[in-house]
Amino acid sequence: MEKSLKLWKRYSFTLLIAFIVLGMFDLRFAVVAAVCMIAPIIVSIYKGRFWCGNLCPRGNFYDNVVSKFSNKRIPPKFLKSYYFRAIILTVMMSVFTSGVYKNWGDLYGIGMVFYRLIVVTTIIGIALSLVYNHRTWCNFCPMGTLASITGKFRKSKKVLHVSSSCVSCKICEKKCPIGLVPYDYKGDILSHPDCIQCGKCATACPKKAIGYNKITIK
Structure with missing residues (x-):
């Protein structure tokens, strides 16, 4: 299972490229993007934002391709605030819903709505990576925001745990693409909903102080 996940994380970004290319020839194909809108929410019920860091083709595109030329700066806090994220979520879902409604019954039209949404937001993510790090978009991605909210209600799940052997060397903080501070959770689970x-x-x-444990979240 771990080997399959590693292969997926390394190569699934090709699905994003295929989506963009195939969508140029037939917009009906673009409706498959609905999977990437629904799956993060379903997965979050059991594993929090696991989809975002492991299964999302676009997230893996940022990890495997965009990270090679990103600025590697941690994004500003306002991009992570729920106020800003609520605005982005409201605006984008309103535009998306309106587009689908206006094109209802026209698969090409609905496909265009999906295609435009994925392409435009991917370009925004790439542009932001030139200023900040490669996962900047993930801080306020609408689906990630919903997954973060839904993930708060999960109970007994496999989650990251920071053991008491942590020496607060801060290396984990520097490596976290979302800008979290794992060592703040020393001796506890890494319960931040945006992990x-x-x-x-x-x-x-x-120190190998961070790893997975299956425990009950209270």
């Missing part, structure tokens, strides 16, 4: 569980903090930890 995308990419595992970069666990991989970078010199």
Whole structure:
């Protein structure tokens, strides 16, 4: 299972490229983007934002391609605030819903709504990476925001845990693409709802103090 996940994380970004190319020839194909709008919410019920850090083709595109030329600066806090994210969510969902409603019954028209949404937001994510790090978009992605909210209600799940052997060397903080501070959770689970569980903090930890445990979230 771990080997399959590693392969997916490394190569699933090709699905995003295929989506963009195929959409140029037939917009009806673009409606498959609905999967990437629904799946993050479903997965969050069980694993929080696991989709964002492991299964999202666009997220993996940012990790494997965009990270090579990103500025690697942590995004400003206002981009992570729920006020800003609520505005982005409201605006984007309003535009999306309106577009689908106006084109209802026309699969090409609905496909265009999906296609335009994915292409435009991907370009925004790339542009932001030139100023900040490669995962800047993920801080206020509408689906990520909904997954963050839904994930707060999960109970007994496999989650990252920071053991008491943590020495607060701050390496994990530098490696976190979302700008979280894992060592603040020393001796506890990494319960922050925006943790995308990419595992970069666990991989970078010199004391191997960060790992997965299946425990009950109270």
